[in-house]
Amino acid sequence: MDKLKLIIKREFLAKVKNKSFIVMTILSPLLMVGLLLLIVFLNQKNSEEVRTVAFVDESNLLATVLEDTNATKYIDLTDLGIEEAKKQTEGNFYGLLFIKKSDSLINLSKGIQFYSEDTPSLNLLGSLENKLEKKIRNLKIEQLNFDLDKIKATETSVSIATENFAGEKSSKIGSILRMIAGGGFGYLIFMFIIIYGTSVMRSVIEEKTSRIIEVIISSVKPFQLMLGKILGNAFAGILQFIIWAISAGLLLTIITYVFGIETTSSGTAMGQINPEMIEQMHASSASELQVALQEIKNLPILTMFFSFIIYFIGGYLIYSSIYAAIGAAVDSETDTQQFMMPVMLPLIIAIYVGFSVIENPHGPIALAFSLFPLTSPIVMLMRIPFGVPWWQIITSMLLLIGTFILIVWFAAKIYRVGILMYGKKPTYKELYKWLKY
Amino acid sequence: MKHILTVENVSKNYGNFTALNNVSISVPKGSVFGLLGPNGAGKTSLIRIINQITLQDKGSIYLDGELLQPEHVHQIGYLPEERGLYKSMKVGDQALYLAQLKGLSKSDAKKKLKYWFEKFDINDWWDKKIQELSKGMAQKVQFIVTVLHTPKLLIFDEPFSGFDPINANLIKDEILKLRDEGATIIFSTHRMESVEELCDYIALIDKSKKILDGKLNDIKEEFKTNQFEVGLSCENKDLLLNEINSNFSTTKSDKISFNEDVRLIVDLKSTESSKDLIKFLNNKAQITHFTEIIPTANDIFLKAVANNG
Numbered sequence: 001m002d003k004l005k006l007i008i009k010r011e012f013l014a015k016v017k018n019k020s021f022i023v024m025t026i027l028s029p030l031l032m033v034g035l036l037l038l039i040v041f042l043n044q045k046n047s048e049e050v051r052t053v054a055f056v057d058e059s060n061l062l063a064t065v066l067e068d069t070n071a072t073k074y075i076d077l078t079d080l081g082i083e084e085a086k087k088q089t090e091g092n093f094y095g096l097l098f099i100k101k102s103d104s105l106i107n108l109s110k111g112i113q114f115y116s117e118d119t120p121s122l123n124l125l126g127s128l129e130n131k132l133e134k135k136i137r138n139l140k141i142e143q144l145n146f147d148l149d150k151i152k153a154t155e156t157s158v159s160i161a162t163e164n165f166a167g168e169k170s171s172k173i174g175s176i177l178r179m180i181a182g183g184g185f186g187y188l189i190f191m192f193i194i195i196y197g198t199s200v201m202r203s204v205i206e207e208k209t210s211r212i213i214e215v216i217i218s219s220v221k222p223f224q225l226m227l228g229k230i231l232g233n234a235f236a237g238i239l240q241f242i243i244w245a246i247s248a249g250l251l252l253t254i255i256t257y258v259f260g261i262e263t264t265s266s267g268t269a270m271g272q273i274n275p276e277m278i279e280q281m282h283a284s285s286a287s288e289l290q291v292a293l294q295e296i297k298n299l300p301i302l303t304m305f306f307s308f309i310i311y312f313i314g315g316y317l318i319y320s321s322i323y324a325a326i327g328a329a330v331d332s333e334t335d336t337q338q339f340m341m342p343v344m345l346p347l348i349i350a351i352y353v354g355f356s357v358i359e360n361p362h363g364p365i366a367l368a369f370s371l372f373p374l375t376s377p378i379v380m381l382m383r384i385p386f387g388v389p390w391w392q393i394i395t396s397m398l399l400l401i402g403t404f405i406l407i408v409w410f411a412a413k414i415y416r417v418g419i420l421m422y423g424k425k426p427t428y429k430e431l432y433k434w435l436k437y
Numbered sequence: 438m439k440h441i442l443t444v445e446n447v448s449k450n451y452g453n454f455t456a457l458n459n460v461s462i463s464v465p466k467g468s469v470f471g472l473l474g475p476n477g478a479g480k481t482s483l484i485r486i487i488n489q490i491t492l493q494d495k496g497s498i499y500l501d502g503e504l505l506q507p508e509h510v511h512q513i514g515y516l517p518e519e520r521g522l523y524k525s526m527k528v529g530d531q532a533l534y535l536a537q538l539k540g541l542s543k544s545d546a547k548k549k550l551k552y553w554f555e556k557f558d559i560n561d562w563w564d565k566k567i568q569e570l571s572k573g574m575a576q577k578v579q580f581i582v583t584v585l586h587t588p589k590l591l592i593f594d595e596p597f598s599g600f601d602p603i604n605a606n607l608i609k610d611e612i613l614k615l616r617d618e619g620a621t622i623i624f625s626t627h628r629m630e631s632v633e634e635l636c637d638y639i640a641l642i643d644k645s646k647k648i649l650d651g652k653l654n655d656i657k658e659e660f661k662t663n664q665f666e667v668g669l670s671c672e673n674k675d676l677l678l679n680e681i682n683s684n685f686s687t688t689k690s691d692k693i694s695f696n697e698d699v700r701l702i703v704d705l706k707s708t709e710s711s712k713d714l715i716k717f718l719n720n721k722a723q724i725t726h727f728t729e730i731i732p733t734a735n736d737i738f739l740k741a742v743a744n745n746g
Contacts (some may be wrong), residue, residue, distance in 0.1 A: 006537050014526065211521030215582070218488040218515040219538040223509075420490070422519065433452050437491075 003220045010240050011203065011232025015032070016239065025240050029247040036255065051094040051124065056085045058101035059108055061139060066097075067129040072124065086115060095120055097128065103141050109133075178385035179358045181299060185308050186354050186378040188241075189315050190347060193377075196237040196316070197323040197343075200230055200337065204327030204419070213419045222416040230320045304384050307393060314400040315377030319343065321411035328418030335425050350375035354382040361386035371396050373403035410435065439622040440499075441466045441590055446619060447496030449482055454635035456482040457493070458645040463625060464638070469616055471653070471734075472625040475742060479645045480625050484592055487623075488515050501589060511540040514588035518595045518625075520579050522567045529563035532582055539586040546585065553581040557607075559711075565665065572599050580608060584615060591615060592623045598703065609635065629735035641738065643745045653734070660732040660740065662704070665711060666690055667718060668726030669699040677722055684717065685709075697725050 015021055054071045058065040066074040075093065079084040082098055089096040100111030112132065114120055141148055204226075207213045216225060326339040353375065355368040361383050370380035372387070376396045380388070417434040418426070426434075442464040449457040457479045464470045474480050485491045487498060489510060498505040500512065506585060523531050527548070536546035553594050556576055567575055576599045584591060593612070597605045612635065616622055624635060632653075633638065640650035649656065671677045681687060690700040699722070703714060711729065718724055732740070 003538055006534065007714055010534055014523070018525075071458075175681070206523075210524050211519045212523055214517040214519055215515070215521075215535065217490050217578070218513070218517070218536065219535070222490075416491075421486070437450055 004224050004231075007220065007225055007228025008232040008235065011229050012235050014203070015199065015233055015236035021236065021240070025243050029244055029251060032248065033251045033255070040255075041237050051121075052092075053095050053097060053124070054085060054089045054093045055097040056080070056082050057099045058082075061108070062099055062132055062135050065135045089115065092118070095124075105143060106135060109136050120260070131414055166351050177296060178299065181304065182382035182385040183354065183358065185304070186382040187351070189308075189312055189377050189381065192237055192241070192312070193316055193319045193347065194344075196233045197320045199237075200233050200320045200431035201323040202228055202333065203233065203413070205330065205333055205336075208328070208419055208422075209332065217419070222419065225413045226321065226324050226412060226415050230317065230324060234316060235321070300387065301384055303393075304381075307384055308381060308399075309399055311377035311381055311400065314373075314397075314404050318373070318404050318407050319347070319398075321408045321415075322433075325411035325414040325418065328415040329421075329426050329431060330418075331422065331425065346374035347378070350378035353379050361388075367392065371399060372436050373400045376400055413437075439466060440464060441501055442623070443499040444483070444487070445497050445499070447483070447486060447493045447498065449479075449486060449491070449493050455645045457486070459496070459721045460642065460645075460647045461496075462640045462647060462650055463698065464621060466621055467616060467619065468637040469612070469622045469624055469635045471632045471639035472623055472642070473627075473632065473639055473734075473738060476627075478642045480642055481594065483642065484515070484517075484594060484623070484625065488513060504545065511586065512589045514539075514583040514586065514591045516579060516583040516591075516593045516596055518598075520576075522575055522578060525564070525566055528565050528567060528570070528578055531567075532562075532578060532585070535582045536585050539585050539588075550553055550581070553585065554599065559583065573601060573604055574662035576600060581710055584611075588620065589699065590621050590623065592625075594625045595627070596624070597626070629733065629738060632734040639734070641741050643742050646745075648745045649737075649741050656737060660737050661667070662730070662732070663707065663709075664730040665698075665703050665705065665714060666726065666728050667703060667714075668697045668703050669701075669718060669722040670696065670725055671698055671722035674698045680721060681718075685714070692746050698722075700726070702730065 050073060052070060052075060053066075054075045054077045055063065055066060056078050057076070058078065060078075063076060063078070066076060077088060077096070080088060085096055085098075095114055095116030098113045099108070100113070100114065102108045102111050109132070114125065114128070138148060141151060141265075207216070304346070322343055326336055326343070329339065330336050350369065353369045355366060357363075357379055360366060366379065366383055369375045370383050370392065372379075373396075376399065380396050384393070413435050414431055419437050442462075444460060444462045447457055447460050448455070453554045460479070460483060462472075472480050472483070482491070486493045487505075489505065489507065500509045503509070522528075526534075532550050533543065533546050536550065537543060541549070556562065557576060559574070560568065562574070562578070567578075569727065570578075573650045580596070583593075591612075596608060596612070600608060609631070612622055612624075622630075622635075626632060636653050639653050639656065641648050650660075669677065680701070681701065686704045688704075690702050692700055703713060705711070715724070715727065
């Protein structure tokens with residue numbers, strides 16, 4: 001036991017003291033934050049830009065909807081006539097909206113054009129279309145002598161409330177939350193396995209190429225060394241993830257603090273335009289927030305937490321021992337390719353299946369891959385937030401543990417033989433032979 | 438207990454390949470035991486089994502009278518032929534680590550390391566990384582790590598490779614000193630002159646079988662061919678040669694020393710003794726040189742392996 005501790009400590013320190021580890025740990029949150037800041041900054045720059053749109057409204061019916069907003073100003077060039085207005089607009093304004101005179105409201109909608117130097121922004125076009133459609137529709141209603149207010153009163157919005165048979169309410173937000181929770185956990189395991197599995201493999205190869213391996217295994221059992229390596233790397237990885245989580249949280253708070261003030265100020269600016277709408281938005285977002293909170297409470301958090309721990313440990317140990325065996329079988333990292341493919345395949349399948357699982361969490365594909373031990377750590381975790389029967393979770397975990405024992409046993413055998421084999425790239429047939437040594 | 442290590446009927450197969458076939462050796466306490474054999478004979482397999490790196494298929498091994506157990510690794514020091522150190526770890530740190538893996542406490546290991554670092558005058562290497570040292574320097578560190586925990590049994594596989602003659606000599610002296618302090622040394626090498634210099638006992642393994650073992654002097658005695666090299670001075674060289682050749686079978690020696698007329702290697706039959714030869718020669722000429730040809734370890738090695746062929 002003492003030796004295992006020594007090995008874990010050495011592997012941990014070797015990993016943590018490594019320059020690339022330090023750089024990665026410190027730099028990646030900064031990079032992420034920097035990227036985030038850049039996006040926010042660019043977005044703001046974009047929205048700060050004010051576009052001036054000129055218009056010629058020959059019909060004299062629609063100009064009223066073209067009200068100035070923060071992002072867009074409108075200039076009435078109707079008096080100049082379309083040809084002169086085009087000349088004036090070119091080089092001076094963002095674009096020119098031309099509403100052709102027409103005999104009827106029906107034809108009016110067909111004679112609207114937008115002139116601009118470049119392809120105009122889809123957002124702007126969309127909002128213009130929206131405004132004009134609404135206005136023309138209202139005009140038509142008026143022309144038909146319908147009571148506009150009465151028609152408005154018939155407008156209805158339906159949002160279907162869903163509830164399962166046990167009486168738990170759910171909502172779309174809930175589904176999204178579940179997707180995020182499950183997907184996040186699954187993806188975390190995926191990333192961890194790939195990053196730290198490879199790191200275990202590198203460390204095995206390093207011991208082989210530096211020829212220290214025989215000195216060490218004359219003092220400790222090869223299995224102890226392999227296990228110590230796997231655990232040491234895992235602890236380094238957990239430390240890195242914790243540092244990332246803390247720094248990400250810290251930086252996010254700082255960012256929301258800094259930018260939070262700005263959002264409220266722009267919120268009040270918007271409030272001046274249409275106070276009613278804002279109020280409505282607030283009301284709806286408040287209720288949605290409540291629903292979301294309720295949904296978070298409804299998530300099987302305890303199950304998720306414990307199954308995350310079990311699948312994390314099981315999945316990492318299975319894959320990292322395979323990685324260790326690969327490292328032992330080869331002489332250099334360039335030789336690992338042929339063995340990496342079969343390892344990466346189930347992981348990648350798991351992530352892809354994971355996405356379809358979110359669509360259909362209880363389908364046959366979801367069930368199969370959440371039981372299959374090489375994909376279950378990822379797929380089952382993505383399913384659990386949607387509610388999985390206990391027998392499935394338990395079967396999947398038992399399969400995972402069984403496979404884990406089997407694979408670690410095989411990997412340890414290959415490892416034990418492989419670390420003392422130099423100079424040749426083994427085939428699968430040879431690996432099979434090693435199992436019998 | 439006379440023997441520190443007893444290997445009894447050990448066999449090891451790798452698939453269809455037989456690495457060791459019913460090998461038995463006994464290593465007397467306090468000796469330097471040469472484990473010899475051509476490449477691929479099975480020496481390294483045997484050494485790895487003694488170090489419990491691999492397990493034998495058959496047979497048993499006793500260390501100091503006890504059946505070999507995992508705890509015994511603390512009583513064995515092993516310097517493998519394929520050896521190295523962590524490239525990016527500091528010399529002191531990894532020496533401490535390896536010593537602790539051999540069961541030393543940290544403070545103990547530090548004390549002992551200090552002693553050896555001072556002895557080899559390498560104190561200022563402590564904070565250096567292995568990649569900053571030369572190959573010979575790294576070998577010194579490896580030697581220290583091997584002997585640091587004062588094991589009862591030391592196994593050196595080609596210990597002198599990578600050392601210049603000065604440092605090879607330093608290591609050789611240290612090995613002999615360790616033996617004098619009570620350790621037993623198993624020494625595997627292809628350098629026969631160092632076998633001659635160091636070993637009291639040898640075992641020869643060829644094609645996975647032990648073909649020869651025992652005290653080096655006894656083996657030499659056994660491999661003696663009753664040959665004598667003689668140098669003679671006389672007046673009539675041809676007459677003398679004729680007379681000798683009619684009585685003994687001889688071959689010409691490739692050495693002729695200053696003021697000698699004849700230099701011969703004489704093969705005596707088992708019924709003849711050196712006394713007879715001297716008597717015969719003394720009557721014919723003046724004897725300037727007379728030695729019995731004793732086989733070197735190299736001769737024994739070549740002959741034994743050829744016979745096993």
